[in-house]
Amino acid sequence: MQWLRDRGFTGGYTIVKDHLQAVRAETKTRRAFVRMEPAAGERFEIDWGHFGALVYEGTPRKLYAFCLIECHSRKMYLEFTHSQTFETLVRCHIHAFAAMSGVARELWFDNMATVVSEHDGNLVRFHPRFLAFARDYGFVPRACHVAAAWEKGKVERAIGYVRQNFWPLRRFVDLPDVNSQAHQWLQQVANQRRHRETGQTPEERFRPECLQPIPTIHLDYRDSVDAFVHKDLRLCFDGNRYCVSPRYVGHQLTVKADSSSVTIYHQHQEIVRYPRSWRRGQTFGAERFQKELFALRAAAERSAAQHRVVAWLGPASEEYLRRLATTDRSLVRQVRELLTLIREYGPDAVAAALAKAHAAGAFGADYIANILRQQQSRWDVQPPLCLRDPALNQLATDPLSLAEYDAFILGLGPREKASCPLRQESEHPFGSETGRPRRATARSFAPPVHLL
Secondary structure, three states, X not given: OHHHHOOOOOOOHHHHHHHHHHHHHHHOOOOOOOOOOOOOOOXXXXXXXXXXXXXXXXXXXXXXXEEEEEOOOOEEEEEEEOOOOHHHHHHHHHHHHHHHOOEOOEEEEOOOOOOEEEEEOOEEEEOHHHHHHHHHHOOXXXXXXXXXXXXXXXXXXXXXXXXXXXXXXXXXXOHHHHHHHHHHHHHHHHOOOOOOOOOOOHHHHOOHHHOEOOOOOOOOOOEEEEEEOOOOOEEEEOOEEEEOOHHHOOOEEEEEEOOOEEEEEEOOEEEEEEEOOOXXXXXXXXXXXXXXXHHHHHHHOOOHHHHXXXXXXXXXXXXXXXXXXXOOOOHHHHHHHHHHHHHHHOHHHHHHHHHHHHHOOOOOHHHHHHHXXXXXXXXXXXXEOOOOOHHHHOOOOOOOOOHHHHHHHHOOOHHHHHOOOOOOOOOOOOEOXXXXXXXXXXXXXXXXXXXX
16 A cells, blocks of 8 residues: 555555455465374374463563374364473373373474474484484484475364463463363363364373384483582573582583473583572572581681691690680691691600690690600709808708799789699708708709709
């Protein structure tokens, strides 16, 4: 009509439409078709149908219906999915074969890309992976001609029947809910109705003994991708993030998924499995594996040398090393010196000295070494000091305690002076326990000289 108006036509739209209908009626040719009625177990027809989308908390996912029909009985199998990938297509076939309890000799398809790689006239080149699947299950794939939907008219009519009878006036929560209602509808309505053409219900007409048996071993046709584990323990799959153990950071792991689960593998070993989520932007397993990371991090903060020290000296040494790390000393050097002391004095002696140093608040390998040297060194009894003047040798000194010196040097308060651990050898260092004076010896005067 736009073309006619540019050339001076002043009529209305209805005049043009009526004229075109008359012209088309004269030129349109009616084609005649022969109805095909395959024998029982001879033919399955398969096709996809698009049914809009399901929304998961704001995330839309396209919804497709896989439909398979046994052409002799018109028995139907229906399964809804969120994708039309090759793996999804094959899984739907396997589910349909199980529902039908067998496989037909021929399976008819249109020119879907997951089945037909190239179609040139009557020459068809099937997808190599699909040919392998057909060989494993023992059926012959058939592809319809391009734009010849009538060659698989039974499944085309079945999808129309789903749109008219199942889909309207229903509410769906998620993919399992759709498939649950579809399974119920198949059992109670679709496969129990009396078919207009056959005069029987599909269940009455269906003959499963005419189908080929299903292989006992099913191959793994789950969606499979390789994903890299980042430093935050996460890998990405289908718009979501899945967490794994910290030891797999930096590795390429294999993710396999179907409509119900997502499983992560390292080589051939299963690591973790999650339920399939059709939402996007979600993170799964973070709390579980972050706890594992925190537990490993506490142990990772200790070096291998620190682990050896703790193994030799026991759990008490772990707190000593933690307190030692808060000082200004080099922890690596202190641990190395402790290992040297263990090799020289043995773990038992070093553990006892460490306990004394910890009790005194002395944190450092040199303190422990000093305690060990004092414990290992011999204290020989010195002979009395003889002076030149015999009269001086007879002098008796007053009892003197060196605790005051120790308290002054260590900066102890009045309460700590009485319990000073460094000078409790004798209350009378220059006298005997009986209170009788004794002669001065060289050792008696050594401690004050040493402390000053």
